[in-house]
Amino acid sequence: MDIIVTYGAVFLILAGVFGLFMAWGIGANDVANAMATSVGSRALTIKQAVLIAAVFEFAGAFLAGGQVTKTIRKGIVDADLLAASPELLIYGMLASLLAAGVWLLIASKNGWPVSTTHSIVGALVGFAMVGIGMDAVKWGKVAYIVASWVVSPLLAGFISYTLFRSVQNLILNTDDPFNRAKKYVPYYMFLVGFIIALVTFLKGLKHIGLENSILENYAYALLVGTGLMLAGKYFVSRIKLDPSADKDFHYANVERVFGVLMIVTACAMAFAHGSNDVANAIGPVAAVVSIVNSGGEVAAKSALPVWVLMLGGMGIVLGLVMYGKRVIATVGNSITELTPSRGFAATLAAAATVVLASGTGLPISTTHTLVGAVLGVGLARGMEALNLTVVRNIFMSWIVTLPAGGLLSILFFFTLKGIFS
């Protein structure tokens, strides 16, 4: 207890710094992967992508990041066991944060595929298992989380397959795809707005003080969806048929219509990514803050302090603007054969799956989900060429990331314990 009183301020500062470090890393490296399909389909310029990402990552983190943060903060490590020595939990949280951040740095330097979510969960499980005991880990919840890592790419793939098929049947396979596109794209926009808004509203904006009845939530979501649809109708109607565009690629004009939709979907994806990944940076911070502020009470049911969410959001935006721009540009230039209609199917599927997971408080890997979504379109024969070896490497990276995060966090845990005890 004394340790907390003595070093409380230090712990808070450390938590803030490490949290910022991790959030910066997420902004610098992970956002580019989330925006890959949006930028690769050439519906957005790099500048637009960075702007959209900056605004919507923050919005997603702030408005919808609460549930996942709760899980990272107290859903994995059984805090009750530490009631007698809460400072261990502080060391553990700080260690996990540092471990995940360092692993992210190492992996990015080497170009390895790493999931920020897997890193932090591996780190938390690692320190809890070794630093405290096997019982300290809520294995049931962890199993549930791991299951979601398997389900989310599959679900995203299924949704993207269905979406692309619907685009084929409603628009591409018809006699007049251009006008069909102008007719149906606003409905797709409605879908984007409705789903994202619904999940966000339903799962609670409690932490910013908004509590609505279920009916009110559906109504607001419908409003958002309809608003988007009307805006979409306007922008789409301004697109005139350009006969010269169809010379090289018959569907060029149709793709221009989908370009409008893609911008909206990119916003949704940035929002979704922010909502799920911000927790990786600030979940542990929130845990430390809660313990320090309550003077050592681990089971305190304190609400998530708003400034913590803001820290995470700002960190991501900073990382994105300072470094992530370059990464997005590289990604955008290396993807050459993606069109808005295909990019849209993959991105919306991924965004919907991630937002759903965020609402349910499940930390999932946004990149794996996006990969699953891209594969879904590939299965519908909509992708020119997909590198399955790279896909396999990305999915196999768990095997390295979980223990790496765990080992690093154990190392830092005992280091911190040594410094402060």
Add this chain to the structure above:
Amino acid sequence: MAVGGYMSGIFGSSPVKPMQQHMAKVLACVSELIPLFDAVIREDWDSVATSQQKISAMEKEADVLKKELRLQLPKGLFMPVSRQDLLEVLTMQDKIANRAKDIAGVILGRHMMLPAVIHDSYKKYVRRCVDACEQANRAINELDELVGTGFSGQEIKLVVEMIQKLDAIESDTDTWQADIRLQLFAVEKELPPVDVIFLYEIIEWTGDVADRAQRVGSRLQLMLAR
């Protein structure tokens, strides 16, 4: 920090554009047969030599494109068409250019002269064979639209129509080939016998160009069917 997200690595290098570039090169190569035969008819052997060199150079370029494409189809590449089908279409395309080179080579080497009686019909015949190649090129150019629509409905109908037209053109060349052989048969006794043998061979090889173009079409159709 290493620059570059790993998501972009998922999108492998697509074979579609290289296929289209290869076919465009083959078409350019084959189209040179028209000025070649015009020069033969005029008996302007310098122009024939120039045309033969152009054809040979373009056939080499096509070979380079073919080899590059084959190299960038690793086992782990997931495409909407089977790799075998794709490679077979590529091989067929390449054979068209090979035939054109053979024709040019023999004509130049033997200073082959066409008997006056077949001049007009041969001009039409060569034109039609190149048409077949152009039609095959049009069909191959639809590959990216096919992927964009996921190989269904309207676009497939369009391509199937193109292939049917290709079959019709090849059928024309078959008929005209028979006519030319008949015309040659009427005068063959008056010509040096070895030259006549090679003439028949050239007539057949020219028809091959159209045949192979048609086979590109039918391989493409097989690819769509799966």
